[in-house]
Amino acid sequence: MKPATETVPLRDDAQDDRSQLIREALYNAIVERRLAPGTKLIETEVGELFDVSRTVVRAALQMLAFEGLVKIERNRGAFIAYPSPDEARQIFESRRVIEPEIAMRATERMAMADIDMFRSHLREEERLLAERGPNARRAAIKASGDFHLMLAAVAGNQILERFMRELIARSSLVIALYGQSGASSCARSEHADILGALIARDGKKAASTILHHIDHIEEDLDYRAAGNAPLRQALRL
Amino acid sequence: MKPATETVPLRDDAQDDRSQLIREALYNAIVERRLAPGTKLIETEVGELFDVSRTVVRAALQMLAFEGLVKIERNRGAFIAYPSPDEARQIFESRRVIEPEIAMRATERMAMADIDMFRSHLREEERLLAERGPNARRAAIKASGDFHLMLAAVAGNQILERFMRELIARSSLVIALYGQSGASSCARSEHADILGALIARDGKKAASTILHHIDHIEEDLDYRAAGNAPLRQALRL
DNA sequence: CTCGGTGAAATTGTATGCAATTTATATTTC
DNA sequence: GAAATATAAATTGCATACAATTTCACCGAG
Known part of the structure; x- marks a missing residue:
């Protein structure tokens, strides 16, 4: 189980390390099809996984939502996008x-x-x-x-x-x-x-x-x- | 001082109203050159202006940073982008x-x-x-x-x-x-x-x-x- | 068995508190 | 007076608390 390809860094100007890290992890999971469209991303769950509070998870999810990879529905949560x-x-x-x-x-x-x-x-x-x-x-x-x-x-x-x-x-x-x-x-x-x-x-x-x-x-x-x-x-x- | 042009809505899928609203306000201010490049955006200030907590201001600023309109420098804050x-x-x-x-x-x-x-x-x-x-x-x-x-x-x-x-x-x-x-x-x-x-x-x-x-x-x-x-x-x- | 409703658990949205860092101000030193 | 340093204020990063909302499990009626 080797990394296969040298991962192209998501962004050169790393602003906030941790939410950026989570974003990249989720991005890779999406590209590699580990995360299927429609999958719900629960903030606390992701947070525990990376050992950070919901605050920083939230930032990551909002970034992903902004680039259309995640859909955030108000009061319902974040889901991997399900493109029509x-x-x-x-x-x-x-x-x-x-x-x-x-x-x-x-x-x-x-x-x-x-x-x-x-x-x-x-x-x-x-x-x-x-x-x-x-x-x-x-x-x-x-x-x-x-x-x-x-x-x-x-x-x-x-x-x-x-x-x-x-x-x-x-x-x-x-x-x-x-x-x-x-x-x-x-x-x-x-x-x-x-x-x-x-x-x-x-x-x-x-x-x-x-x-x-x-x-x-x-x-x-x-x-x-x-x-x-x-x-x-x-x-x- | 009429609105001049019908404002093109920033996004059809309004996810979270309030940070989206702030984002649009700042976006318009940037496009209309009310906000000069390099201007610092202090979270509490913007928050008071829109009567929301820093949390939602933060979300707006992060979105703007993501699309390159704002530069967030760690521990220093958010600034209107200053394109090289x-x-x-x-x-x-x-x-x-x-x-x-x-x-x-x-x-x-x-x-x-x-x-x-x-x-x-x-x-x-x-x-x-x-x-x-x-x-x-x-x-x-x-x-x-x-x-x-x-x-x-x-x-x-x-x-x-x-x-x-x-x-x-x-x-x-x-x-x-x-x-x-x-x-x-x-x-x-x-x-x-x-x-x-x-x-x-x-x-x-x-x-x-x-x-x-x-x-x-x-x-x-x-x-x-x-x-x-x-x-x-x-x-x- | 299905449908509808009720309450508890889970989850999100937002405000707030606190530590860490930066910025501004005051003070000392030369 | 200028530079350097110390001190206070302002600001950010993050975690957490709490209310609002949704989801889920349960239960009873039909």
Whole structure:
């Protein structure tokens, strides 16, 4: 049970350590699909888990709520977000807007060290994909998302990087809800194709490749399959 | 002293009324340049102003910090953000990524009612621009930003809309810091040009027009003019 | 057995208290 | 008078207390 991928830090400017720490833990749990959409997050429970008071848990939950990963319902508490099909479409539309541009900029700014990083990351992705077991599966999902985040990091715009972080996490929730074959996380070797375009310094190609990649991910979704929606979410109450 | 423009609601899903209310009030104050970059926001002071405890003020400040409008320094408090030139560049780069796409989508989705809305908004903008006095000036600045937000609203993607809200507010801070002629807020009649492209259902044209518009806004900035930086920010401590 | 209601337990929203830290003021020293 | 230091005030970070609300379990009526 190794950490699989070097965790990309959530934010460089760590303001308040502890709530930030909780936020990152919950963020990772969401991306790795340990926390299913709709799951209730009880403040005292989380607090005991991290040995802090509700105050700091609250701060973490509010941050997550702000980026759409958690839904806070007044007097009812915080729940892992349960994206509707419409939200899901908006998430992928947003990605189609941002990611090609990120790919272009990453192509320009990429250094040699970045290439190595991408290459070793891709190897890791393939290794995890080959492995069996739920843990490897989770790690693979996370690694798949991390690839996109690494791209954003190389692009060198911290604002877009933060937007992407939100979109990746929300995508993870969407795939958990509406994903079909699970192939959505793999998407064959498209990441390698993207890296190829990057190395060739072909920004246009990188942009179009990643655009198709996003299309493929979304094509694997079935928005009708609202699955076992907690009903309250299904009726949008 | 009329409200000038119908205030675009900050968020549809009002979670906790009171901190949300404070957030919106501070947001508006930032966009209208009533609150200068670097201004300290003392929790008890804000609390007394809104007649709430520090707890709920804190929540509001943390939200604003999360979207980059406020900087919270541990044990020192919350300050209106003081964007560095580098941050400023990233803000405008992000806008160049998102806004043309928003314009394209708005072109497709725009209805008759929207056209009327835009037209009356433009009239209002020009009226405010013609008026004298600091209040009219503030209202004009706000209205100028609202135009972009209306565009985002028409585009029909709430996620991108939220991103834009953040970027508009942060742009306002940047312009307050590095703006030269003040013409940055006006940018002549470029909003009208954008609307023209929209009405003509020419998405490409709308996209390129808004792109140039953003360029013009940024051209009017002078990043050297770090102005009277609070020194602590100037030295980035 | 299901439906509706009642009370207890759990949970959240907010205010407040206290320690830790920072900021401002006063005082000393040179 | 300026710099350095000590002291007091202001402010934040966090935990906790308490009221308001929701959730749950139980029970009785139909």
